[in-house]
Amino acid sequence: MHSGVKIPNTYGAELLTWYDRHHRELPWRVSPSAAKAGKFANPYHIWLSEVMLQQTTVQAVKPYFAKFLALWPRVEDLAAAPADDVMAAWAGLGYYARARNLKKCAEAVARDHGGIFPDTEAGLKALPGIGDYTAAAVAAIAFNRQAAVMDGNVERVISRLFAIDGPLPGSKPLMKQKVAELTPADRPGDFAQAMMDLGATICTPKRPACALCPFNSRCLAFANDEPERFPVKAPKKAKPVRVGAAFVAVTPDGEILLRRRIETGLLGGMTEVPTTAWTARFDGGTTPEHAPFPGNWEACGQIVHVFTHFELRLSVYRLQHEKIETEGGGWWEPVTNLEAQALPTVMKKAIVQAIPLAF
DNA sequence: AAGCCGGGGAA
DNA sequence: TTCCCAGGCTT
Incomplete structure (x- = not known):
């Protein structure tokens, strides 16, 4: 040796x-x-x-x-x-x-x-x-x-x-x-x-x-x-839960309101349906009064999606409405063209919850 | 060094 | 349920 x-x-x-x-x-x-x-x-x-x-x-x-x-x-x-x-x-x-x-x-x-x-x-x-x-x-x-x-x-x-x-x-x-x-x-x-x-x-x-x-x-x-x-790993943290609401607005012609997320951060640059902020605690932010525009929003139930560092529970709402200009920007997209959009899985889940045959 | 960042398949 | 996957970037 x-x-x-x-x-x-x-x-x-x-x-x-x-x-x-x-x-x-x-x-x-x-x-x-x-x-x-x-x-x-x-x-x-x-x-x-x-x-x-x-x-x-x-x-x-x-x-x-x-x-x-x-x-x-x-x-x-x-x-x-x-x-x-x-x-x-x-x-x-x-x-x-x-x-x-x-x-x-x-x-x-x-x-x-x-x-x-x-x-x-x-x-x-x-x-x-x-x-x-x-x-x-x-x-x-x-x-x-x-x-x-x-x-x-x-x-x-x-x-x-x-x-x-x-x-x-x-x-x-x-x-x-x-x-x-x-x-x-x-x-x-x-x-x-x-x-x-x-x-x-x-x-x-x-x-x-x-x-x-x-x-x-x-x-x-x-x-x-x-x-x-092996391998020995450091213990991992528990995943917190966040809640929010997602709003699927549908025109008589079968178009839904979409938006583009900001470029940075979670799902950066991807397409979404309008949602509330996703908060750590239930604070009333999951109700239709936080929708992109007022109307008789219909509750469609809840979806759960697990991200890397938190679990998201989204209450989904649907509304039949004429096509309008919305304040927060966004555009109306035919449901038949959703496959071509940059929709992350959580957003597809939300849309399907409101429109089961969307995809 | 620690936190942020998706989604799905295997066990 | 839990784990973890041909990791990188930011703070």
């Missing part, structure tokens, strides 16, 4: 062997066999998929990825697209700041980089919506850079391999260092994807399939028979 001789890192080679046999076909992925035949990953595809995959499951991303590529085949197309179209296409996927930054990033690549993505971690991270993870992932997968890629899956794998007791997120730097030590110079992109596949399919949060894991003989958590103890 302590001879100064570097211990050979065989993790990378072992995992790549496993990956070559078990890798999953994904729309943005180049299979190892195709790569061997000379096919390269498309940086635009890799970037687009990685942004969509932030805190989002593969299954949820697939249809959105296909839709975006059909609408905007190249990064220049996305850069030239109307922002409203991008927001409408993203509607339902969540974390809408991602869509705003996606557009800004495409514009920056088209304008400042001639439509070519930077091929280094630092260059990528300087772009909007690209942080530590995405910069490393795109650098490794699209440009074959030896970058340390660490997402939630990799955190789980690493914390179990080395039985890291320190709770997240404080232990993240140590875990990142471990990933950097394990990442091979050969096929770093496949190594990164293999680590994430391992976390998604074998080293799962609950009941991991350790018997099938290529690392089981050198995993400290498995050796101690306590894989589910």
Whole structure:
């Protein structure tokens, strides 16, 4: 020991062997066999998929990825697209700041980089919506850079391999260092994807399939028979409840009143039906007297929607009314055209509560 | 360092 | 129900 001789890192080679046999076909992925035949990953595809995959499951991303590529085949197309179209296409996927930054990033690549993505971690991270993870992932997968890629899956794998007791997120730097030590110079992109596949399919949060894991003989958590103890996380807070009211005004021609939310904050830049403020306590703010204009608003019941940091209970009201100019701005949209709007899920729920056949 | 920011599928 | 997902930005 302590001879100064570097211990050979065989993790990378072992995992790549496993990956070559078990890798999953994904729309943005180049299979190892195709790569061997000379096919390269498309940086635009890799970037687009990685942004969509932030805190989002593969299954949820697939249809959105296909839709975006059909609408905007190249990064220049996305850069030239109307922002409203991008927001409408993203509607339902969540974390809408991602869509705003996606557009800004495409514009920056088209304008400042001639439509070519930077091929280094630092260059990528300087772009909007690209942080530590995405910069490393795109650098490794699209440009074959030896970058340390660490997402939630990799955190789980690493914390179990080395039985890291320190709770997240404080232990993240140590875990990142471990990933950097394990990442091979050969096929770093496949190594990164293999680590994430391992976390998604074998080293799962609950009941991991350790018997099938290529690392089981050198995993400290498995050796101690306590894989589910890792990763250690700080306790999370309870979700408060907020209440409010949503108002669905319908004309005889079948148009409803919509508004655009402010650009920043919750559901920023997305479309909504008029609502009251969402308050922590019931203070009478859920009654029809807070509607965008007076009328005999009919109560349609309540919907519940859970956001990241609070639960929202909206009382929904409906009113048949002639088309009028409203003070708060907004526009009247045919119910038959709602699918083309940038309506987040909570707003679709509210509209369906008032008009069950709206979608 | 901590808070803000969606939505849905799996267990 | 609870968990958490190929996280980033702001304060």
